[in-house]
Amino acid sequence: MSQQGDLFRKLVSHCKEYGFIYQSSEIYDGLSAVYDYGPYGVELKNNIKDYWWRAMVQMHENIVGIDSAIFMHPKTWKASGHVDAFNDPLIDNKDSKKRYRADQLVEGYMDKLEDKIEKEVEKARKRFGESFNEELFRDTNERVVKYREEYEMVRQRLATSMGQGDLVDLKNLIDELEIADPDTGSRNWTEVRQFNLMFSTQLGNIAGEEGKLYLRPETAQGIFVNFLNVQKTTRQKIPFGIAQIGKAFRNEIVARQFIFRMREFEQMEMQFFLRPGEELKWYEYWKEARMKWHLAIGTPASKLRFKDHDNLAHYANAAVDVQFEFPFGFKELEGIHSRTDFDLGSHQSLSGKKMQYFDPDLNESYVPYVVETSIGCDRMFLAMLSEALVEETVPDAQGEDASRVVLKLHPALAPVKCAVLPLVRNKEELPAKAREVFNKLKLSFLCQYDEKDAIGRRYRRQDAIGTPYCVTVDFQTLEDNTVTIRERDTMLQERIPIDRIEEIVLKRVDMKNLLVG
Numbered sequence: 001m002s003q004q005g006d007l008f009r010k011l012v013s014h015c016k017e018y019g020f021i022y023q024s025s026e027i028y029d030g031l032s033a034v035y036d037y038g039p040y041g042v043e044l045k046n047n048i049k050d051y052w053w054r055a056m057v058q059m060h061e062n063i064v065g066i067d068s069a070i071f072m073h074p075k076t077w078k079a080s081g082h083v084d085a086f087n088d089p090l091i092d093n094k095d096s097k098k099r100y101r102a103d104q105l106v107e108g109y110m111d112k113l114e115d116k117i118e119k120e121v122e123k124a125r126k127r128f129g130e131s132f133n134e135e136l137f138r139d140t141n142e143r144v145v146k147y148r149e150e151y152e153m154v155r156q157r158l159a160t161s162m163g164q165g166d167l168v169d170l171k172n173l174i175d176e177l178e179i180a181d182p183d184t185g186s187r188n189w190t191e192v193r194q195f196n197l198m199f200s201t202q203l204g205n206i207a208g209e210e211g212k213l214y215l216r217p218e219t220a221q222g223i224f225v226n227f228l229n230v231q232k233t234t235r236q237k238i239p240f241g242i243a244q245i246g247k248a249f250r251n252e253i254v255a256r257q258f259i260f261r262m263r264e265f266e267q268m269e270m271q272f273f274l275r276p277g278e279e280l281k282w283y284e285y286w287k288e289a290r291m292k293w294h295l296a297i298g299t300p301a302s303k304l305r306f307k308d309h310d311n312l313a314h315y316a317n318a319a320v321d322v323q324f325e326f327p328f329g330f331k332e333l334e335g336i337h338s339r340t341d342f343d344l345g346s347h348q349s350l351s352g353k354k355m356q357y358f359d360p361d362l363n364e365s366y367v368p369y370v371v372e373t374s375i376g377c378d379r380m381f382l383a384m385l386s387e388a389l390v391e392e393t394v395p396d397a398q399g400e401d402a403s404r405v406v407l408k409l410h411p412a413l414a415p416v417k418c419a420v421l422p423l424v425r426n427k428e429e430l431p432a433k434a435r436e437v438f439n440k441l442k443l444s445f446l447c448q449y450d451e452k453d454a455i456g457r458r459y460r461r462q463d464a465i466g467t468p469y470c471v472t473v474d475f476q477t478l479e480d481n482t483v484t485i486r487e488r489d490t491m492l493q494e495r496i497p498i499d500r501i502e503e504i505v506l507k508r509v510d511m512k513n514l515l516v517g
């Protein structure tokens with residue numbers, strides 16, 4: 001298994017072992033692509049949501065939040081285009097009976113070409129050492145040029161066939177590239193056909209089509225249909241935004257890669273309403289703001305990149321993904337889209353209700369344009385864990401090499417902020433004193449009290465869930481009211497008075513650290 005594959009396998013088992021994520025309905029062998037968040041998972045997820053909410057709503061005077069219902073009038077999805085066009089191209093392998101997304105099979109082929117290019121570059125780097133000119137090599141090496149040309153040809157062909165909904169050409173491309181079933185190697189494919197990703201259900205009191213409801217496939221439409229309510233009740237002036245966090249549901253064809261692609265997931269979306277003609281200015285603003293948000297938690301810039309959409313949706317006039325380098329490669333983490341007046345305009349046409357804003361500065365009414373930022377909370381969770389999970393060699397109590405697994409999460413997002421540990425539990429005074437400290441600290445942040453096992457093992461348990469600080473109550477504490485405080489990443493221990501613990505921990509776990517600058 002590749003190093004990255006190995007990291008991913010470890011991450012998945014770490015999530016289960018330490019109570020971050022469980023397979024849904026596991027006792028019944030699980031439900032595919034649906035997951036439950038465990039005790040530490042829910043804390044981390046709540047912290048991610050809190051960080052996003054504060055960055056959007058608390059930090060912007062002109063952004064307000066809502067929480068709209070999952071069920072919406074079925075016409076919503078007609079207006080938004082989801083009933084007619086929220087499809088993925090599906091292809092079945094006749095031998096393995098496995099189902100794939102045709103565009104993803106082609107993308108997989110392109111990923112392999114990229115890997116081949118990178119391998120050539122790495123080989124040459126080793127061969128030429130100091131004098132290696134990477135740019136020149138990429139432009140002139142025969143093999144690299146051939147791979148790059150092929151990549152570009154495939155990219156363009158995929159973009160055109162997807163853009164035009166040309167499923168026949170998509171199938172031809174798969175045949176021409178001799179793409180095989182990744183699991184079995186079979187090339188015995190069906191035709192490509194469209195598959196709608198919305199889950200539907202039925203209202204109890206209305207039979208037939210009339211009572212058909214959908215589970216929302218995105219939270220954005222709850223914002224659009226409330227645009228006027230919010231604008232009027234908050235007296236916001238354009239430009240202003242509406243933010244929402246909530247569940248979304250998609251009947252994904254291929255749902256692999258753990259929580260990266262789920263059938264039930266959570267989105268954090270913000271729609272920014274603005275004057276027509278100013279959309280590209282705001283699009284650039286939000287691109288920059290969102291990248292800053294990602295970088296603030298310590299994600300290295302090399303792990304993040306923008307990727308323009310090859311294929312603009314019919315309603316968009318600019319669209320970019322923020323991609324993160326997951327253990328399985330660079331993939332979409334967030335989308336930033338300039339959606340023009342498509343959504344409000346469609347709702348206006350279908351509902352017959354005016355979706356217009358009177359602009360006092362221009363003295364005219366118009367349907368606002370929208371720039372949206374849309375990020376999956378679960379994908380953010382996965383990105384953070386894959387960056388934070390580290391296995392390292394550190395000295396043990398005897399100074400020998402030992403390995404430890406540590407989650408180097410930003411302290412403001414870590415599930416538990418501080419663990420309080422009596423050095424030993426067989427002397428009653430120590431647990432009693434430690435409980436006293438714990439009861440005081442728990443008023444300020446999430447703490448954990450733990451007295452089971454040797455102190456070293458307790459430190460390791462806290463490292464594994466990312467707790468930034470461990471406070472140990474020992475015999476000296478009984479004499480002078482001091483404790484040792486151990487910092488997760490450096491493992492340095494310092495002796496401090498009990499009265500200072502709260503201040504030290506609060507300083508590092510404060511969300512403010514992420515919101516400034």
Ligand code: ATP
Binds near residue numbers: 259260376377
């Ligand atoms: P993809 O191309 O990966 O299917 P998308 O372009 O359909 O994603 P959007 O409709 O732009 O995604 O949704 C916004 C965000 O919601 C994505 O950037 C992603 O973080 C998240 N998201 C979308 N689908 C899923 C899913 N099935 N599971 C988890 N998160 C998802």
